[in-house]
Amino acid sequence: MKYNENDIKNLFNNELRIWESDDLDWFDKKLVLKLQNNQLDHDEKQRLIDMMKNDQMVMNRYLQLKNETKVESLSFWNFLKPKMTVVLTSVMALILAVIFFNQEEINYNFDQDITRGVGLVKIYPQDNSIIESPLGFLLVENKKDRWLKVKLYYNNQQIWISPFQKSNKFHIPFELKTKLNKGKYKWTITSKDGNTNDTYTFTLQ
Numbered sequence: 152m153k154y155n156e157n158d159i160k161n162l163f164n165n166e167l168r169i170w171e172s173d174d175l176d177w178f179d180k181k182l183v184l185k186l187q188n189n190q191l192d193h194d195e196k197q198r199l200i201d202m203m204k205n206d207q208m209v210m211n212r213y214l215q216l217k218n219e220t221k222v223e224s225l226s227f228w229n230f231l232k233p234k235m236t237v238v239l240t241s242v243m244a245l246i247l248a249v250i251f252f253n254q255e256e257i258n259y260n261f262d263q264d265i266t267r268g269v270g271l272v273k274i275y276p277q278d279n280s281i282i283e284s285p286l287g288f289l290l291v292e293n294k295k296d297r298w299l300k301v302k303l304y305y306n307n308q309q310i311w312i313s314p315f316q317k318s319n320k321f322h323i324p325f326e327l328k329t330k331l332n333k334g335k336y337k338w339t340i341t342s343k344d345g346n347t348n349d350t351y352t353f354t355l356q
Contacts, residue, residue, distance in 0.1 A: 273292040286328055286331055304336060311324070334354065
């Protein structure tokens with residue numbers, strides 16, 4: 152059988168296409184990962200290394216899959232990193248909030264008030280005084296163990312009234328003291344028997 156020049160070229164090109172499209176589906180990313188993580192047994196690993204050394208197509212396949220695996224790992228980390236940042240930020244914000252709220256309550260215990268000089272006065276805030284924010288409590292003189300209540304006003308509007316109590320210290324609720332604006336305030340002391348009705352003003356800055 153005789154072949155002309157065109158037949159020979161077509162045969163050669165067909166064989167070349169078959170060679171270039173050699174099936175390497177068995178060499179997948181899972182196998183690359185096993186090789187990189189040293190999860191193959193000795194014989195299987197050696198056969199794979201020999202194939203890569205002796206067959207350029209196998210080596211090219213390995214390099215291609217290796218690069219793709221590296222890109223996927225980086226992409227996954229870049230996808231995960233913002234989410235981890237959000238979670239860590241939320242956790243830190245929650246921790247700081249708990250510390251802040253606990254510290255707010257600690258800042259207003261009576262022992263610390265005395266160290267700041269408040270325990271040396273009988274009325275706090277004193278009339279026409281200027282005090283720094285926040286305002287945590289109102290202090291009254293109550294030597295006779297009377298039932299007293301206090302009212303707090305801002306811009307001539309009542310913003311808080313306490314229940315009657317025999318204590319000389321009236322704690323302002325936390326949700327209110329964090330919202331007190333700077334400016335002039337008025338507060339009153341009223342006794343249950345009606346014999347006491349005192350008024351004081353102060354400025355919060």
